[in-house]
Amino acid sequence: MSVSNLSDRQQRAVDDLFRRIAPVADELGELFEARGHELALVGGSVRDVLLGRVGHDIDLTTDARPERVLEIVKDWADAVWTIGIDFGTVGVRKGGWQLEITTYRSESYDPASRKPEVSYGDTLEGDLRRRDFAVNAMAVRVPSHEFVDPFGGLPDLSAKVLRTPGAPEESFDDDPLRMLRAARFASQLGFSVDPKAVEAMTAMAGRIEIVSAERIREELDKLICGAHPREGLAMLVDTGLAAHVLPELPKLRLEIDEHHRHKDVYEHTLIVLEQAVGLETSGPDRVLRWAALLHDVGKPKTRRNEPGGRVSFHHHEVVGAQMAKKRLSELKFPKDVVADVSRLVELHLRFHGYGLGEWTDSAVRRYVRDAGHLLERLHKLTRADCTTRNKRKAAALSQTYDQLEDRISRLAEEEELAKIRPELDGNEIQEILGLAPGPVIGRAYKHMLDIRMDEGMIGKEAAKEALLKWAHAQGILP
Template sequence: MSVSNLSVSQQKAVTDLFRRIAPVADELGEVFARQGHELAVVGGSVRDVFLGRIGNDLDLTTDARPERVLEMVSGWADSVWTIGIDFGTVGVRKGDWILEITTYRSESYDPRSRKPEVDYGDTLEADLERRDFAINAMAVRLPGHEFVDPYGGLADLGAKVLRTPGPPERSFDDDPLRMLRAARFAAQLGFAVDPAVVAAMTAMADRIEIVSAERIRDELDKLICGAFPRAGLALLADTGLAEHVLPELPKLRLEIDEHHRHKDVYEHTLIVLEQAIAQEAAGPDRVLRWAALLHDIGKPKTRRFEEGGRVSFHHHEVVGAQLTKKRLTELRFPKDVTADVSRLVELHLRFHGYGTGEWTDSAVRRYVRDAGHLLERLHKLTRADCTTRNRRKAQALSRTYDELEIRIARLAEQEELAKIRPELDGNEIQGVLGVGPGPVVGRAYKFLLDMRLDRGLLGKDAAREALLEWARTEGVLPA
């Protein structure tokens, strides 16, 4: 299909693309053509043009082998890197443009291996056939700008559907991660997934076990940071994929019988996630979103049936924090992300623990200190966690939290809550007690910190007197 075969709006999209990327793409296309090789813009770079999104990264494909690509870009590119050369990819930078040039290829997984086997191909059409979805199997040849769409990707974009170029079973057998990518694209683009693709995902879900934790993590992270994460998560749960990559999610579908009625935790979780997203101010907050998704994963393990048909989940936040840390660690998330998400899960009920009465200054100080740098996220998670249909109850909870935030702001002005420390530091404690470094200093520090949280600023003199009284009571000093 040539550009002339496209609709007016589609022709404009392609023309706009090449107005932006020229002369970089055409220059490189000429370099390859003079050496007798093909080159085409491909995949997501073409898809995004028709979605109205053009960045500074371009994916290209060629019949030239990686070593030959290196020879041709040498002297043309500003810089070159070969980190992906084992998989046929050479990266280059030219001005502000980042280009990844990949040799025509196909790849498949040995059932016993986590690494794909790469075989190079000879034609653009064959390369497009091995791609994950038809919307990513479009290309524009360089330097002639011929549009290539053998598998109907443009029609799928119009219909907002995800379909594989060939049989989905073959596609997923070649690379099982594509099943997760289906859920990820559903979450990012809001597209429906072709029924044949869903059926293949369901039948082949256990094949995902062969994929490395890092690749699974990256897809899940992109999914949850997408514009429509509910769609992607529901697809994972409905096809059984979640049981292999995020088993805590389907476990939230607790059985509810006529004698033990309680909130649908799975549905509640998805609503909390959406309500947390609605509070984001500047793009996706991965820590907040993961905390919203995992905040109740301790409930299945702590569910107890009480008298009168009640159901309790005592300490589910503590159990949930432990499960969160375990899951994110197994998915190889960075330690800081794991720690922050786990801490939010642990703290998400803290607000309710104080009841609906007046908060003391001590309670406010402890709330802020325990949240630390996560305070703003904790505010959002706590508000998002209210999914009751009882309008009066929801409004009462919102007002109570409004009052708490006002109290925090008022105390923060007076006391710099985020930086609360005892009024005496370690050296001063040693001087007052006449002791050297050791466990006694740690105990004294904790005493002074608790006093600071409970009573606020007293002044150094009062802190010394209180410390001496504590030391005599504890037997550190003679009575």
């Protein structure tokens, strides 16, 4: 397919790319050509250019083997890295561009293996055939700038559809992770998935279990942080893939939420996620999004039928926090992400104890202290969790939370809530009690912190009297 098949807008995008990258791409293409090798921009780099999105990371492919690539670029590149060389990839930095040059290849899985076997190919068309979707199987040769699209990626791009270059069964059998990529691209790009691919995903969902947790996590995280996460998640559930990689999600489909206003807790969860996304202020917040997705996963385990036909989910936030921690840990998320998401799940109902605004200043202080650095995210999660269709009730909840935030702001100005400490520090407690550091001092510190939370600032002398009174009552002092 020649460049003339591009629309005027797409042609301008390609021309713009080469105006900016030509000094790099064309120089490199000429180096490879002079040594008898091919080089082409490929995959997501070409797709994104045609979608009008150009970054500074460029993927290229070549018939040269990795060792040969190293020979060609060693005196040209500003920096070279070989972390992916076992999979045929050499990383290169030139000026402000990051380039990944990968040898033509094909990947396949042994039925019992979690790692792809890499074999090298000899033609660009063969390399493109092994790629996940036709929209990622387009290339532009350098330095000639010839556009190559043997599998109809350009029409698919215009139709916003994801279709495998060959039979989807073969593609997904070669690399089962491509099934998750379909859902991820549906989330990131807002594309639909070809019905034949969906059918194959449904039939082959169990094949995903041979893929490592780390690779699954990467795809799920990109999906959650995409522009259309609902579409991607719905695809995982509808095809049965979620039952293998995120089983807590489809289980929510069986539960009716406590408001009896939504189809099920699964639908409620997707709405909460969408509303949380709408509250973001500076790009995707993975912690907030995962917390929104997992905030009600404890409901199936805590469901109880109550008199009068009511259904309760007592303590589902505590159970859900444990489940969220377990799932994210199994997916190999960083410890700080696991801790933050599970903490938000645990705290997401705390606001509902606020009622009509009768919380004491002490309760507000504890709310802030328990949330810690997650307070702003907790604000957003709590607001997103209101999905009632009763406009009067929704407005009342919003107004009540507005009042809580106002009180938090007022107290924060007066007392620096984020830095609340007992009025007596550890050294002062030791001196007053005449004790060395140890468990008793820890208990005393906690008691003084509770006083600080409950009563605010009472002054050093009153704090000392309170400490001595507690110590006598505990039998610590005679």
